[in-house]
Amino acid sequence: MYEPYLAALADLFYPQWCVSCERRAGDVLCRPCFESLPWAGSPTCERCGVPTALETPACGACKNVDFAFETARAPLRYEGVGKEVVHALKYRGYTAVVEKLAAPLLAEAVDGPGKFDAVVPVPLHRARLRKRGFNQAALLARGLARRINTPVSDTLEVVRSTRDQVELSAAERRQNVAGAYAAGTRTRGRLLIVDDVFTTGATTSACATALLRAGAAEVHAVTLCRTC
Ligand SMILES: [Zn+2]
Ligand SMILES: [Zn+2]
Numbered sequence: 001m002y003e004p005y006l007a008a009l010a011d012l013f014y015p016q017w018c019v020s021c022e023r024r025a026g027d028v029l030c031r032p033c034f035e036s037l038p039w040a041g042s043p044t045c046e047r048c049g050v051p052t053a054l055e056t057p058a059c060g061a062c063k064n065v066d067f068a069f070e071t072a073r074a075p076l077r078y079e080g081v082g083k084e085v086v087h088a089l090k091y092r093g094y095t096a097v098v099e100k101l102a103a104p105l106l107a108e109a110v111d112g113p114g115k116f117d118a119v120v121p122v123p124l125h126r127a128r129l130r131k132r133g134f135n136q137a138a139l140l141a142r143g144l145a146r147r148i149n150t151p152v153s154d155t156l157e158v159v160r161s162t163r164d165q166v167e168l169s170a171a172e173r174r175q176n177v178a179g180a181y182a183a184g185t186r187t188r189g190r191l192l193i194v195d196d197v198f199t200t201g202a203t204t205s206a207c208a209t210a211l212l213r214a215g216a217a218e219v220h221a222v223t224l225c226r227t228c
Contacts, residue, residue, distance in 0.1 A: 019088035019097060020081045028088075028100045029081065038077040040226065048201060049073045051228055065170075067201055068208035069193065069219045074226035075105040078197050082225045086196050090136045102224050103143030110148065110192065110222050117189030118153040119145040122207055123181065125158040140224060141194035153191070155183045155214070156207055165199070173202035181207050183214030191216045198226040 017023065018030035029037075045052050045059035049072045052059050076082035085101060088094040110116075121141035129135055138154070145152045159182045165173050193207050198221070208219040 020084040028097045033081050038080050038082045067205045069221045072221040073109045074223045075109045076225045078225035078227045098139045098143040106144040107147040113148040116192040118151050119192050120153050122195040123156045123158050125161050137195045155185045170200040173200050177202050177206040181210040183210050187214040187216045190218050193221040195223045198223040
């Protein structure tokens with residue numbers, strides 16, 4: 001008999017569910033889940049952002065890879081609660097994680113305002129966009145752009161459909177996305193690509209190539225998570 005009353009009271013203090021453990025929480029993550037966020041930490045490779053033991057300008061994994069972007073950063077590792085946050089956004093449409101959690105983390109990862117001329121989301125293919133109803137990278141880019149007071153440029157488009165990358169090796173991924181993106185307008189200055197997850201850097205690099213071809217001086221990238 002008291003249960004509905006208690007539930008209503010709980011709703012007042014804990015108005016939502018933790019996206020990771022699905023218990024009631026006062027925010028998008030409950031405190032224990034927030035405290036177990038898998039921070040990428042430091043030091044990291046200055047180029048690709050992978051956590052490293054010592055500071056290094058280019059790690060063993062990326063020094064022989066020809067990335068078109070200058071640097072890539074990610075505040076979280078793509079595992080545990082970090083992975084749950086991405087899945088909540090991408091597959092369950094829980095867009096509140098952008099404003100409450102992802103945008104502040106991305107802003108911190110790029111060190112605040114004034115460093116970029118525009119923030120550029122990685123585009124989704126039209127068919128995928130229709131199916132999902134939104135582009136998670138575009139939501140992240142908008143949330144970040146507001147925080148660092150930088151305009152968003154939606155210039156990138158998918159010009160060729162690609163296979164799902166999950167099962168592909170790094171070399172296959174590069175081949176899969178080569179030439180898949182193009183900028184619809186001329187670009188200039190220092191640009192910041194935004195996406196949800198950095199895996200091999202193939203997508204980010206293909207997007208950077210498209211932006212450089214369209215006139216960008218230099219391209220950097222930030223993603224919420226990265227595989228390590
Ligand atoms: Zn939780
Ligand atoms: Zn590296």
